[in-house]
Amino acid sequence: MQIITVAMIGAGNLGAYVVRGLTGTLGDDLWVIAEGERKERLEKDGLIINDKPYTLHVRTPEEASGADLIIVCVKYHALREILPAVKTIAGPHTLVMSLLNGVDSEEILAEAIPKEQIVHAMIRVVADRDGNRIHIQPTGKGMGIHYGQVRGIPDEASLRALDDLFAGAAFDAVRDEDILTSMWSKYAFNNCENLPQAVLDAGVGCFEDSAHMAWVRSMIYEETRMVAAAEGVTLPPEPKHVTSAQFPKHAIYSTLQDLRAGRKTETEMFAGTLLRLAEKHGLHVPYTEMLYHLLCAFEEKNAGLFDYTE
Numbered sequence: 001m002q003i004i005t006v007a008m009i010g011a012g013n014l015g016a017y018v019v020r021g022l023t024g025t026l027g028d029d030l031w032v033i034a035e036g037e038r039k040e041r042l043e044k045d046g047l048i049i050n051d052k053p054y055t056l057h058v059r060t061p062e063e064a065s066g067a068d069l070i071i072v073c074v075k076y077h078a079l080r081e082i083l084p085a086v087k088t089i090a091g092p093h094t095l096v097m098s099l100l101n102g103v104d105s106e107e108i109l110a111e112a113i114p115k116e117q118i119v120h121a122m123i124r125v126v127a128d129r130d131g132n133r134i135h136i137q138p139t140g141k142g143m144g145i146h147y148g149q150v151r152g153i154p155d156e157a158s159l160r161a162l163d164d165l166f167a168g169a170a171f172d173a174v175r176d177e178d179i180l181t182s183m184w185s186k187y188a189f190n191n192c193e194n195l196p197q198a199v200l201d202a203g204v205g206c207f208e209d210s211a212h213m214a215w216v217r218s219m220i221y222e223e224t225r226m227v228a229a230a231e232g233v234t235l236p237p238e239p240k241h242v243t244s245a246q247f248p249k250h251a252i253y254s255t256l257q258d259l260r261a262g263r264k265t266e267t268e269m270f271a272g273t274l275l276r277l278a279e280k281h282g283l284h285v286p287y288t289e290m291l292y293h294l295l296c297a298f299e300e301k302n303a304g305l306f307d308y309t310e
Contacts, residue, residue: 001161007064007089009033009082010073011042011056013127013254014099016049016134018071021171023054031059031067033085048133061088069165072098072109076269079105083112090117095158097147099123102269103187103231119154119162121147122183126247128257137251144172148179184224184233190253190270192220193241195291198255198265198298205249207241216287217241223285227274230281255295262302267295 004026008018011032022030034042039058047054067089074082079100090096090113097119098105106118123145126137147162159175166173176182193207196216200206206213218238225235258265271292278285300306 001068001093001157003068003095003161003165005029005031005064005067006069006071006165007031007033007059007067008071008073009085010075010078011047012073012075013129013134013136014073014123014125016047016127016129017123017125017136017171018073018099019047019054019056020049020052020136021169022165024170025165025168028057030057031064032056033061033064033089034058035060045132050135061085064089066091067094069162070094070096072096072100072105074100075264076100076102076105076266077264079108080111083109087112093117095119095154095162097121097162099145100266100269101183101186101190102266102273103183104273105269116153116155119147119158120150120179120183121145122179122186124186126251126253128252144174146174146176146179146182148176148182150180181233181235184228184231184235185239187270188221188224188228188235189239191224191274191288191291192217192238194253194255195267195270195295196220197253198259199291199294201256201259203250203252204241204247208249214241219287220291223278223288224274227277227281227283227285230283231277259295259298259302265295265299267292267299271295 006022006026008015008031032042042056043058046056065088070086070089086096086109094117096109096113096117098109099121101122106120109118124143128135149159163175196213197204197206200213207217221238228235255265271288274285274288275292
């Protein structure tokens with residue numbers, strides 16, 4: 001198997017990471033999927049990534065039918081909306097990789113295509129966006145795309161094809177021998193840092209400088225670790241926070257970026273999924289439940305629910 005054509009669904013921060021990394025390798029065979037006004041806008045404006053303009057090769061799902069690989073880069077709340085497009089594009093040998101940093105996007109994608117075509121993956125990247133301008137921070141050890149096999153899926157030939165594709169990419173990509181644990185580890189990190197930071201509305205230095213935020217981080221991590229164990233995944237004890245020596249204190253993660261921009265967050269993918277899984281196993285996760293409702297209320301505030309007048 002050889003991956004020649006790649007269809008990318010989603011052109012935000014994650015999509016920009018893929019565009020910057022694969023444009024030099026694939027050229028016109030890297031397609032961004034869009035229709036109607038959005039297709040026209042992406043064709044006209046492209047993306048500006050780290051101050052460099054990128055022209056996008058935009059196709060409709062029908063035009064991209066039979067692509068060798070689909071990379072899903074949409075926000076979680078849009079995942080089910082793009083299932084018809086995935087189904088239209090995917091041929092019998094198309095691989096589908098989701099870069100969403102939850103633990104159930106593969107399960108959702110399997111509603112549209114056979115699970116044998118789905119690659120478990122995750123991404124570690126820090127980026128911020130202003131319109132079509134996206135800035136991706138330099139990557140370090142452990143960053144980039146991680147992908148791998150879960151219970152023999154996908155087959156070895158498919159993984160080798162991904163190895164070959166990513167070998168020429170201008171980004172970090174790692175074949176992970178325990179991708180499921182890595183996905184849960186990243187998911188736990190998002191629950192215990194991404195979400196509390198958004199409630200506080202402060203840079204990531206808060207976890208280093210505040211004993212209170214460190215406590216919140218620990219409680220959320222342990223709840224996620226407990227649910228992971230019930231799902232058959234063993235997470236290590238709480239890892240140390242990435243310090244200011246490795247990461248700028250003013251940096252903000254995706255949930256706070258979305259709240260400040262008035263966008264819908266991925267609280268459902270993080271806390272919402274943990275609540276669902278905890279209920280399935282009869283477990284209680286009160287700290288995560290509190291975060292979930294607070295962030296949902298912040299979204300309601302952004303939507304104008306609390307714009308009271310006298």
